[in-house]
Amino acid sequence: MKKIAIQGEVGSFHDIAAHEYFSGEQIELACCSTFEEIFNAIRRDPTTIGMLAIENTIAGSLLHNYELLRQSDVTIIGEHKLHIEHSICCLPEDDWESIKEVHSHPVALQQCRNFLSAHAELKAVEAEDTAGSAEYIASHHLSGWAAICSAYAADIYGMKVLEQDIHDNKHNYTRFLVVANPLEAPELFPANKATKASLVFSLPHEEGSLSKILTILSFYGINLTKIQSLPIIGHEWEYLFYVDVTFDSFTRYRQSIDAITPLARNIKILGEYSEC
Amino acid sequence: MKKIAIQGEVGSFHDIAAHEYFSGEQIELACCSTFEEIFNAIRRDPTTIGMLAIENTIAGSLLHNYELLRQSDVTIIGEHKLHIEHSICCLPEDDWESIKEVHSHPVALQQCRNFLSAHAELKAVEAEDTAGSAEYIASHHLSGWAAICSAYAADIYGMKVLEQDIHDNKHNYTRFLVVANPLEAPELFPANKATKASLVFSLPHEEGSLSKILTILSFYGINLTKIQSLPIIGHEWEYLFYVDVTFDSFTRYRQSIDAITPLARNIKILGEYSEC
Structure with a gap:
């Protein structure tokens, strides 16, 4: 039985997302009151899998969760999109x-x-x-x-x-990430089956620094599905970029990462997984 | 006396931002309970200037305000950054x-x-x-x-x-945009003095479509200070991009817009203003 750490109680949208993602499997929920606790739960028990909201079509990205992910040592092994109905x-x-x-x-x-x-x-x-x-x-x-x-x-x-359905906007979807300890990840999802990856890197505030990275990715046939820049607090002229890419060939994708690594600072692969 | 439509009451962070931005000038506040009302106030009285929060270092972008801006006919004439202290x-x-x-x-x-x-x-x-x-x-x-x-x-x-100072993160800054009717804008801020612009455009979900745009901008010496992609609801394979750019030469900037326009869909200049 898989142990899934979620944010919120039994019956929360995280619970619904976890049961949909692991449908057909026996799961046991570990309810956490904060997102930080999900990461702590995985640290304490490396077999625990985490499920956390990362963006919503109306509210936008959960920047704090991106930051937790960037600073943690867990890896993304999957994603799930859920229609939110209040x-x-x-x-x-x-x-x-x-x-x-x-x-x-x-x-x-x-x-x-x-x-x-x-x-x-x-x-x-x-x-x-x-x-x-x-x-x-x-x-x-x-x-x-x-x-x-x-x-x-x-x-x-x-x-x-x-x-029912008292929410303003009917196109209300939340995207959840499934995260795990990197040592456990290969058994849960073999990276070479991946069709999507999430990356984060920083770039100097310099003309064309981002266009170089994106041009190389496009030369390798890599698609961009999300890009978000964030100023780095305390480093006025440096930016963090969170990027999601999709691809047909895992080999080509890995080669593209090798090709952009020398041009980016602190590139980190947050996970390689299956697009949902 | 300038009439400034803000979201919130007298004493709100919008009020503080408006008084800082127009410091030394006589202003009269029109307090609106929603961001939509700011746009309505400008529609009713074209001499009204609006001030609205657009992003916060912790909460991220106010996507709803980007959407209001995109669908409105007002233009950005300035920006202001405010340190938020609760x-x-x-x-x-x-x-x-x-x-x-x-x-x-x-x-x-x-x-x-x-x-x-x-x-x-x-x-x-x-x-x-x-x-x-x-x-x-x-x-x-x-x-x-x-x-x-x-x-x-x-x-x-x-x-x-x-x-005082009961907020968690001390690096809590909100960026506000100053917006006006485009017919009134030239008198408030002459566009050819601009060093920054905000654009929105859409692109097909096609390899390299964004990298082409950014490469052209870099060839023209245009700096990117913010980029954010948003899926377009109902158009699965199309994305909206909100981009902020800075530049030394207004002429070169305008030429770069001419150069990217044929490659982007529905490009809209949300405003040309002075970087703060």
């Missing part, structure tokens, strides 16, 4: 008339802004987690409180769904 | 012992996560605005409530600062 739920005996406040993760509250504006009588309260809010209300039997979470979490905790 | 404040007669909940904008709450963890007895409540929370507590005389906002806002609303 519901509002309460205790079975409560209803629209009796609920007074709604608890959820700040990002979920933000993604239901139109719904919350239309229900100005509900006080929005920030909580650690979407599913965790439902769990807390159910276990403490908090009458008058509602939670925003998935319908799946509402069901798990015996809550009543008042309304 | 304080916790309450009514003068309240103190650590008597406060029970702390209200602020979700991003501000997130940026003070360590502080809030260390004060688990305080319930974090999401509000529209940082300064707005201070204003609300002061005007309703809400004993037991605290707000997270700037020390400047606390002072404006006669609140007592309990602790």
Whole structure:
């Protein structure tokens, strides 16, 4: 049985993503309250696999998770995209008339802004987690409180769904990364089967330094699927680049990395995996 | 007197940024509760200037504001970088012992996560605005409530600062854009004095399509200071690129735009302005 460290409670979107990614396999969840804890869990038990959100079509990239990944020694072994659908739920005996406040993760509250504006009588309260809010209300039997979470979490905790699909933007997808200890990774996913890789490197603030790297990648037939620059704090004229690439030939991809390495600073391969 | 539309209340970080950017000038603030309203205010009164946050060193880019900018007909005429410093404040007669909940904008709450963890007895409540929370507590005389906002806002609303600099990361900077109606822009900032520009364009998901654009820019001596790719929802194989460039020669910059235009789709210059 695989042990999967996720951020959030049973019923959270990380839980749903983990069960979809490992569908057909027996998994045991290790629920972590922060993303840092996922990395600590893998450090303590190298057979633990981590699952963490990395970007959302509406909220953008989770820069902090990129930073954790860059500084860690874990490697990406897979990715999963999940359609995010929010519901509002309460205790079975409560209803629209009796609920007074709604608890959820700040990002979920933000993604239901139109719904919350239309229900100005509900006080929005920030909580650690979407599913965790439902769990807390159910276990403490908090009458008058509602939670925003998935319908799946509402069901798990015996809550009543008042309304489904209350998020503003229906194209709400989150991309999750599956990460593991690099010594365990080859057994979980053989790198030479990879069709995608995530890289990070830094470049001096110099005309054409990025165009050289991208031109070489294109000469090797490597596709760019994501690029994001970040200023390096304390190094005014240096930038970090997070890049995702896809490719048909793993050999050509590896050759392209050899070709760009002398031109980039501190290049790090965050993982080689299968595009989903 | 210039009329500046900002997001948030008097005392908000947008207010501070506007007063710093227009220091020495008389300005009148038009406080908007959403970023959309800033654009509406400029549409209603073309002489109104807008000021909106576009990225933060910790939270990343405000993708929604990029999208508003792309779809609007306003142009960027300037930028300003502000060091974000959060304080916790309450009514003068309240103190650590008597406060029970702390209200602020979700991003501000997130940026003070360590502080809030260390004060688990305080319930974090999401509000529209940082300064707005201070204003609300002061005007309703809400004993037991605290707000997270700037020390400047606390002072404006006669609140007592309990602790300053409660944000986790001291390198917390927000970059603001100054935007205006394009017909008014030349008088506010003559484009030929520009040293920086923001562009958006789309590219097919094709090997080397981005590297061609960046190579041409580098041939013209144009520096890249930011690049961010975004998938276009509903167009699986097409990407949007938001790019900031800096340059010494405005003529060379304009020539480089002419040179890349045939290779990019729907290129739009979001503004030409002075690097800050």
